[in-house]
Ligand SMILES: Nc1ncnc2c1ncn2[C@@H]1O[C@H](COP(=O)(O)OP(=O)(O)OP(=O)(O)O)[C@@H](O)[C@H]1O
C-alpha cells in the first residue's frame with residue numbers, strides 16, 4: 001500500500017471547503033502506486049482523487065497540473081485539477097503539496113488486445129498534437145541527465161554482466177542523443193509513463209489516462225517507445241508482440257505520421273525506454289524509501305526488455 005502520509009478526514013474536509021465541493025462522504029487510501037499518496041474522495045459534488053506529492057517539489061507541479069488541464073480542455077480523457085476561488089491548483093494538505101482531480105471511470109486493462117492498443121495509439125497521438133499549444137516548459141526529469149546521475153548509484157549493487165549492460169547502454173544512449181538526427185526529432189509535452197496501469201477502459205473504449213507526474217518536454221518518439229515497451233510485448237520474455245505493436249503504431253500514425261527520422265530512431269528509443277525504467281526500478285529496489293519497500297517493481301523485467309530490444313530491433 002502506498003499511503004506515505006495518512007490524511008485525517010478534517011484535512012480533507014478543509015480542502016473540500018476551500019474548493020467549494022460540499023460535504024465529505026468517504027475517504028479511502030488507494031493501494032497501488034509507488035510514487036505519491038493517493039486517496040479516493042467522495043463528496044456531495046462527486047468523486048475525486050486526492051494526491052499528496054511525496055517527492056516532487058511545489059515549483060515542479062504547475063507544469064503537470066496545467067498540462068492535465070490543457071489536455072482535458074482539448075478533449076482528452078485526462079483528470080482536470082480543481083482550482084480554489086483564487087485559481088490555485090496546487091494545494092497544501094498535511095503540509096505536503098497536493099492536488100484534487102476528478103475520478104475517471106473505467107478499469108485498467110492489464111491484458112490488452114489489439115483493440116485496446118489501437119485506442120492507446122490514437123489517444124497518444126492526440127495527446128501529442130493537443131500538447132503542441134501548451135506554453136509551459138519543463139524537461140523530462142527522468143531523462144538522459146537523470147540516467148547518467150543515477151546509474152553510478154545503482155552500479156555497486158549489480159553483477160558484472162548487468163553492470164556491463166548498464167554502462168554500455170548508457171554510452172550508446174549518450175551517443176544517440178548527440179546526433180543531428182536525434183536533435184531533429186519532433187518534441188513537445190509527453191506523458192513518459194503511459195503504462196497499462198495508468199490507463200482506464202470501459203470495454204474497448206479508453207476512458208482515462210492519468211499519473212502525469214513524470215511528464216515533461218521530450219521527443220514524441222520516446223513516449224511512443226515507452227508505450228510499445230509496456231503494451232505490446234510478450235510479458236514473460238519481453239519480446240515484441242507484432243499484432244499489438246502494429247495496432248498501436250497504425251492507430252498512432254492514422255493521427256500523426258512518423259517522420260523518416262523517427263522511423264529510423266525507433267529501435268534506439270525502444271532501448272532508451274527500457275533503460276529508463278530499468279534504472280528507476282533498480283533505484284527504487286536498492287535505494288528505497290520506507291513505504292516503497294512494500295511494493296517495489298521488478299527491475300529484471302526491464303533488463304529483459306532491454307536485452308530483447310538490443311537483440312531484435314523492431315523492423316517497421
Ligand atoms: N483520476 C483518476 N481517476 C481514477 N482513478 C485514479 C485516478 N488517479 C489515480 N487513480 C487510481 O489510483 C491508483 C494510483 O494512482 P497513480 O498511478 O497515479 O499513483 P502513483 O503512486 O503516482 O503511481 P505509479 O507507481 O504508477 O507512479 C491508480 O492505479 C488508479 O487506480
Ligand SMILES: N[C@@H](CCO)C(=O)O
Pocket residue numbers: 035193195277280281297
Ligand atoms: N511505470 C513505472 C512506475 C512509475 O510510474 C514502472 O513500471 O516502473
